[in-house]
Amino acid sequence: MESNVIPGNGCIFEIMDYSNDGFSEYWVEDKEGVDFENLGRIPEGTTRWINIDGGCPQSTLERISGTFSIHPLITEDITNKIQRAKIEDYDDYLYIVSKMIYYNEDELVIEHISFILGCNYVISFGELKGDVFTNIRDRIRNQNTLIRKSGADYLMYSLLDAIVDGYFEVLEVLGERIDKVEEVVLQKSSKETLHEIREIKNNLMYIHKYIWPLREVTSWLGKDSTELIRPATELYIRDVYDHIIQIIDTTETYRELLAGLIDLNLSSVSFRLNEVMKVLTIISTIFIPLTFIAGVYGMNFKYMPEIGWKYGYYATWIVMIVIAVSMIIYFKKKKWF
Amino acid sequence: MESNVIPGNGCIFEIMDYSNDGFSEYWVEDKEGVDFENLGRIPEGTTRWINIDGGCPQSTLERISGTFSIHPLITEDITNKIQRAKIEDYDDYLYIVSKMIYYNEDELVIEHISFILGCNYVISFGELKGDVFTNIRDRIRNQNTLIRKSGADYLMYSLLDAIVDGYFEVLEVLGERIDKVEEVVLQKSSKETLHEIREIKNNLMYIHKYIWPLREVTSWLGKDSTELIRPATELYIRDVYDHIIQIIDTTETYRELLAGLIDLNLSSVSFRLNEVMKVLTIISTIFIPLTFIAGVYGMNFKYMPEIGWKYGYYATWIVMIVIAVSMIIYFKKKKWF
Amino acid sequence: MESNVIPGNGCIFEIMDYSNDGFSEYWVEDKEGVDFENLGRIPEGTTRWINIDGGCPQSTLERISGTFSIHPLITEDITNKIQRAKIEDYDDYLYIVSKMIYYNEDELVIEHISFILGCNYVISFGELKGDVFTNIRDRIRNQNTLIRKSGADYLMYSLLDAIVDGYFEVLEVLGERIDKVEEVVLQKSSKETLHEIREIKNNLMYIHKYIWPLREVTSWLGKDSTELIRPATELYIRDVYDHIIQIIDTTETYRELLAGLIDLNLSSVSFRLNEVMKVLTIISTIFIPLTFIAGVYGMNFKYMPEIGWKYGYYATWIVMIVIAVSMIIYFKKKKWF
């Protein structure tokens, strides 16, 4: 599923009409070329997918709301990026809004996307150019695909299914990053691992946050709540619900794994550091008393009996060695190193 | 949405009467000028908004309760600042109480505010001078606004919507503070960051604590629970409910981000400190044995063979260098630095 | 709300009969003076409050159970201090048990208190002398108070309301202690703060533990579950329910604040300690190599060229200063201090 975000300024109008017999497809760069009256007139037996990509300006939004009589509250939600995934039933059409997550040249894109599902049309409003629907366009262009034999509700299922598959792919990438971090932490943990773990954790949090409300959306859609979705398609939507549960399940598993890694990272770093400091301190602690003894016999007192003694020097060495060895034995016995 | 808190002692009476045809507005500084009988008589087809700002004294409260026959328990809640957001249905009027949060010259104001919603009037009791309703007053003063064409229930929706928007703006400020803290923590974490993180955390907690009960208030209002709210307005109130969920959602996301930052802050501080201590201890541990050797040959024993030896001095230097270099190699090999 | 715990051994019988017209009140120190038969006979239109304070001995308990035909299980609960707050519906009477918390000369008292609510009487069994009902006794003694115009159910509401207000006052004291601890932690945290924080935490835990079950008690009482409570009084009981939610709300907020303080306390202590240790270690690490050099030229080798050299001494000083300064620059550059 590759996504092609076409950098351009204005929004793009992409209209696909299809039925079991054939399909037609045309693009319009800016809103002048769009004949809004006609947009609402959809021929018998045809399903129309109107995809407005790259952020729809306010004026165009109002013209379309006029044609399809969309409630002002919906136009507000279409442009309000903090809007959470939800579904609202306006009887003759459904308003569905969600986050679409996918990689565009290994940069994570989070796109706000809204859908209006009518009896024979779907309008999709994408905040950024590019999306995860390439595969759906191909299936529409091919002759005997299930999508060509089905109506707007199956199209809506396919769009949701593609969005949810996008979450899966992002999760797979995160899964690989977790495996790599795990290897690093097991040998030599470092500060970089800290930042990498935090990044993965935040990504997982956003995936969880954006997929979570989609659960309610697909469960409502899959439970015969509206005439706009035929029973056969409900079965497919329940499959998407199933995949959403798996995504939530996998994010929670990844989070637990990460939490374990963070603990392991911190404790193994502090373990290693403690070992180092203990060994260093033991070395200095052994030498400090010896340096003291050396210092004592470096004193210039006139009357220092041992100084004159023939074997003074050797005696001192023996005393020092005895002290050092007994300290090492003592530390070994107490299992300090 | 700017709020103008006018410092003054007594409470202010602000009465706005409006309908689709026109509107009237007058202020009274202190309660003498208020004709309480008349306050209750509202002309046909007019919506009256009585706003009592800056803390309503007990006597005034009793006079108003008399006019609008408000239950003594409500008067108690109006003055009890610990009162949590809630809604109480007294059939011919609703009592709604909530916290209003907004910035007044970048100082966070938490104001206790109560509303009585009647069939054609709304009374609002604000604990402090100033509020977030400036925009609503303008819309009432303008000719063809939706608010002028609607009744008291739409006014109540607008007041709630303004309050909830206040929470959004406070959250945005906190979002920016989190971004700033994130940059600081990534380079050099310090004790100041600790205090800033704690302050943001406490603010988030209060927002969560005050918005949370508003969820139940707007969900009850949006579900056809009372005649006082017409179905069209219920749709708008459900939109406020939607924004409340987003605020709760965002506070929870910010809390998780902060928790991550706190961990990162603590672990990166302890990481850096450990590095410093390890290097310092390695340096001293290398020199301590050398100082011991120097100390040994600083001893004044009569008979010390090496002392007299021609190359004693150079030999000692070689021994010391060998010891130092071998310790460094040993530490390098064990990846201690 | 002051409470007067009268130290005395036996339990006290305090019987108050009142109606809108008048009231009577008499005390009996020990059970001999109590005429148990008469205790059950309550004149028409009168509400009787029998308060047995300071722990009711088993024999008295059995005599009273006989008069008011109280189930043996209740007598067991009245004396069982671990009994959790609960309500039990025995049709012609309700059994309510709870914890009463109040300060008696700034020592926190947790008293086990049981109530039997009949159609025109309330019997209260207090484990210790003294309670939080002084204000209620005054209201009964005054002529035109709401309590005098109401029955046993309003009395029961007033008793519960007084108990819950007791929790509020204890919470306010804890709130002040948290503010004081916050100031201390922000400057210089110490071990004493640890103990103070732990004490506040335990107090909050007990408040939460004892208030929590009261939620169910008042919510059951406020929901038209028994004939013994008239609708008007249910409104008042719902207000007590409201205050209980606020208490739970406030304890949870205080707990979060405390958790923040504990983290801040621990991290700022470890921050400060790390700073101290780092500076001290830097000082010693700078001097150790210099002491080594001094030690080298303190050696008594016969042939040590530098020793004889005229500027040996000054050269050594220069070398030492160069080493010290370059170490300081190195540490500064690496932002170690």
Add this chain to the structure above:
Amino acid sequence: MESNVIPGNGCIFEIMDYSNDGFSEYWVEDKEGVDFENLGRIPEGTTRWINIDGGCPQSTLERISGTFSIHPLITEDITNKIQRAKIEDYDDYLYIVSKMIYYNEDELVIEHISFILGCNYVISFGELKGDVFTNIRDRIRNQNTLIRKSGADYLMYSLLDAIVDGYFEVLEVLGERIDKVEEVVLQKSSKETLHEIREIKNNLMYIHKYIWPLREVTSWLGKDSTELIRPATELYIRDVYDHIIQIIDTTETYRELLAGLIDLNLSSVSFRLNEVMKVLTIISTIFIPLTFIAGVYGMNFKYMPEIGWKYGYYATWIVMIVIAVSMIIYFKKKKWF
């Protein structure tokens, strides 16, 4: 409640028949002496309690299942020690399984015990010799006790009540251990406290784990779910449910207290250690520069002007004292000790 675990190999059959008029009781060491046919025939108006203690061998279990037509799944659960407390309704009998916890010479015993409650009989299968039912046997042997006037359902209540009281007694012991640990931690925490705290924590966990499912068992039994339990006995069973809630409540309180103690233990240990290390490091940091100065004037350079100087020695002492004192003042000012 003392329990007498009689060490012996085979299981013991203990059959008590009782009614308001009289009671009979006999023991059989091994299964040969048991007349299984007769075991099922219970005289009119008599309640039979068959207690099989010390682990019932498979063959005996099958003979009894034959007599009382017990489902094979139950025989499996009777011997499966990991089986969680639960209740299963087989219409003409109930199968109840639970854990029995009690101290046997201050060693905590966790015994798996199953009951079959029929209309006029209770069969109890205890995994180990000894139990907590001594008090019940006495009440059966006494003439005018409530148990003698009641049927098998009241016997079942008494058995459950005795089991739950067992949990209370174990909790009391743990409560005392927590108080002792608290005193220790407040003065001088040590590693032993760590082990003691962990042991208490694990015991609390097992109590919580075994009592938790009993909640559902007694709540089902207390809610008129089966003909086998008369309404009057349901009241008593609800009292056991009440005590179970208290046990859960108390375990959770003890867990919070313990968590607080663990934190306090760890932080006060690290506090104390930090103080020690800080003081020690300050002492050495003050002496290291002085030792350096002593080392400098211990050098044997020919030309060292200060050496010859008459007051060189005293000047050095003054310099050293000045350095030491100024370091101490500096540390004091920065509140480092």
Add this chain to the structure above:
Amino acid sequence: MESNVIPGNGCIFEIMDYSNDGFSEYWVEDKEGVDFENLGRIPEGTTRWINIDGGCPQSTLERISGTFSIHPLITEDITNKIQRAKIEDYDDYLYIVSKMIYYNEDELVIEHISFILGCNYVISFGELKGDVFTNIRDRIRNQNTLIRKSGADYLMYSLLDAIVDGYFEVLEVLGERIDKVEEVVLQKSSKETLHEIREIKNNLMYIHKYIWPLREVTSWLGKDSTELIRPATELYIRDVYDHIIQIIDTTETYRELLAGLIDLNLSSVSFRLNEVMKVLTIISTIFIPLTFIAGVYGMNFKYMPEIGWKYGYYATWIVMIVIAVSMIIYFKKKKWF
């Protein structure tokens, strides 16, 4: 329950037909030998178990879906390893998918396994060669076993029961590993214990994650939700549900135990380290002042009165000993060691 994973490439078809009178069993290595038409025709009164092990290729999957008219969504789930345990009711057949966990030569195997339960057949699709059903095959081969007298629903119960028993056995192994780790941690904790604990924790997490959804599967099956399961078998399935609760219960207990061990491990390591560092630092802190004194009298000043003093040397020794002893007493009194 031993499982024999037979390494081989292609998938194996294993078909067992049985009834109370007899049974037949044949194997086919690759799909050529499989007569798909016949596979669907099952003789009267016979139960057919078709086990396709070692990963079923797409083509075979489609041929079987054709014969048993299985929905395309199911074929997708059969091969999708991330699929969570679930049950889907397609009226004339049930689709059950789960994870099967067992040890194959002490290596933990997690196998994705799907079942199609028809009125008189069960098809099982195992992802890897080998499973936990050996015991079931034996019971089918034996003459008078309950399984031979029952239908496809009892077979399905036996398969689920075997899978759940597999989880038990894995848990028992983990239980033993926890006991071993506990002994290690109690004496000398080390980094290896860290890795072992983390591995056990991750295993427990996966068991919990895979068993959790099975709870809903067996609870749905045990509650008379489908004609395909007879009431008698529902009783057995509820027993499996019972065992699943025990597994969840045990995993949660093991997790708490492990958490306790991790804390104990970390705190006892830091305790021990602190002791070591404290003793070492105390030793060096005692010697540093003494070395200073030695250094002072090692200075070569011409005029040093004490140097010439007859008892200078002994006086210095006394001073040094007095300092050392008083420091030790001071440290002892402050309970520093």
